[in-house]
Amino acid sequence: MDAPKKERTLIVIKDDGVARGLVGEIIQRYEKAGLKLVAIKMLHPSKEMADAHYQATDEDLERMGNNTLRDATEKGVDVKIKFGTDDAKEIGKFIKKWLIDYLNEGPVVAFVLEGYNAIKIGRKITGVTLPSEAAPGTIRGDLTHDNPELANYYDRPMRNLVHASGKPHEAEFEIDLWFTKDELFSYTRVDEAAMFGPIVPIKQ
Amino acid sequence: MHDVLKQRTLVVIKPDALMRALTGKIIQKIEDVGLKLIAVKMLKATTEQIMGHYPVTDEIWVRGLGEKTIKTFSDLGLNVKEKLGSDDTLVLGKQVVQKLAKHWQEGPVIIMIWEGPHAIEVVRKLRGVTTPLQAEPGSLLGDLSFDSQLIASHQGRAMKTFVHATGSQDESEREIKHWFGDMPELFDYYNRTDHFAMLA
Numbered sequence: 452m453d454a455p456k457k458e459r460t461l462i463v464i465k466d467d468g469v470a471r472g473l474v475g476e477i478i479q480r481y482e483k484a485g486l487k488l489v490a491i492k493m494l495h496p497s498k499e500m501a502d503a504h505y506q507a508t509d510e511d512l513e514r515m516g517n518n519t520l521r522d523a524t525e526k527g528v529d530v531k532i533k534f535g536t537d538d539a540k541e542i543g544k545f546i547k548k549w550l551i552d553y554l555n556e557g558p559v560v561a562f563v564l565e566g567y568n569a570i571k572i573g574r575k576i577t578g579v580t581l582p583s584e585a586a587p588g589t590i591r592g593d594l595t596h597d598n599p600e601l602a603n604y605y606d607r608p609m610r611n612l613v614h615a616s617g618k619p620h621e622a623e624f625e626i627d628l629w630f631t632k633d634e635l636f637s638y639t640r641v642d643e644a645a646m647f648g649p650i651v652p653i654k655q
Numbered sequence: 656m657h658d659v660l661k662q663r664t665l666v667v668i669k670p671d672a673l674m675r676a677l678t679g680k681i682i683q684k685i686e687d688v689g690l691k692l693i694a695v696k697m698l699k700a701t702t703e704q705i706m707g708h709y710p711v712t713d714e715i716w717v718r719g720l721g722e723k724t725i726k727t728f729s730d731l732g733l734n735v736k737e738k739l740g741s742d743d744t745l746v747l748g749k750q751v752v753q754k755l756a757k758h759w760q761e762g763p764v765i766i767m768i769w770e771g772p773h774a775i776e777v778v779r780k781l782r783g784v785t786t787p788l789q790a791e792p793g794s795l796l797g798d799l800s801f802d803s804q805l806i807a808s809h810q811g812r813a814m815k816t817f818v819h820a821t822g823s824q825d826e827s828e829r830e831i832k833h834w835f836g837d838m839p840e841l842f843d844y845y846n847r848t849d850h851f852a853m854l855a
Binding site for chain 1: 670673674675676677678679680681682683684685686687689692693694695696697698699762763765842845846847848849
């Protein structure tokens with residue numbers, strides 16, 4: 452069997468988390484699960500950077516649009532009135548614009564976590580995209596409860612506090628976008644051996 | 656009044672705190688009191704950077720460190736000359752600086768700037784007095800460490816004060832300039848939501 456590999460994932464505490472003073476609480480959630488903080492910085496993402504971050508293919512846009520269309524149908528909302536179109540891709544573009552606005556709204560704290568299955572574990576601790584449906588015990592479930600209806604009503608992006616990379620290729624792309632190589636560090640956490648190392652008999 | 660409301664202080668999370676995964680706890684403590692985070696970066700401090708952080712060219716300051724060492728050793732009933740090879744304050748002071756640098760260089764550090772009313776005094780209070788053994792319960796050093804001059808002297812190392820916090824207005828300006836440059840990019844323009852209730 453190949454040796455298990457460590458992964459890296461990008462987490463961004465968005466401006467609402469920073470303004471609410473939740474940075475320390477959020478970092479702690481990941482730290483306590485054993486993920487290692489290997490890069491961190493504060494910055495205000497430009498629209499260009501946010502646009503690059505949400506690199507969406509036409510398929511992605513259509514998927515986002517279709518999700519919204521499905522939601523709208525379930526709730527009996529007329530998307531044509533809301534978005535001026537019922538074309539999935541056009542609606543997807545609208546949603547992407549909201550995501551960009553959200554990231555560009557104010558200063559954020561971005562960091563990179565390292566660990567075994569860091570991407571999956573990072574997502575689990577973060578909770579599902581819709582805060583209203585995120586499980587208790589997750590960051591989104593415990594620290595907010597925003598939902599798409601509220602976002603739609605107030606014509607704003609849905610605020611879900613943090614971004615967490617979803618897939619290995621996304622994580623790699625995002626870390627490259629947000630950090631330079633010399634902003635990433637390596638060190639050993641004191642609890643690593645106790646958490647993941649082999650059993651070492653204690654000398655009596 | 657503006658000066659008091661918008662005071663700035665530099666805080667460093669040192670390598671031992673990172674290795675112990677205490678970053679979130681330290682940040683939360685400072686956030687909870689209502690101070691605003693306006694800059695963060697991670698780096699591995701070079702010897703030159705560390706020497707620039709402390710006023711090492713100030714002989715009086717260095718000798719002061721040596722004097723403190725002599726006092727500590729005498730309080731502990733240890734022979735400073737036997738243990739450290741000298742009782743000259745300048746030599747001892749330089750040794751202290753070397754030990755501090757070694758502590759800083761155990762790994763990467765996180766450097767932050769915090770802003771808000773009485774920021775310097777508030778963060779020093781939250782950090783607690785320099786010796787963890789004597790730091791009050793509720794303070795970072797008091798709650799998260801047991802280190803003392805006794806243990807540090809016996810182990811021939813600096814006391815592990817895993818958080819640095821600026822001590823005065825003068826130091827604050829010097830340290831911010833040292834670590835973030837003449838034209839630092841500071842994110843001081845957002846509002847902390849709790850300030851609407853705390854400062855209204």
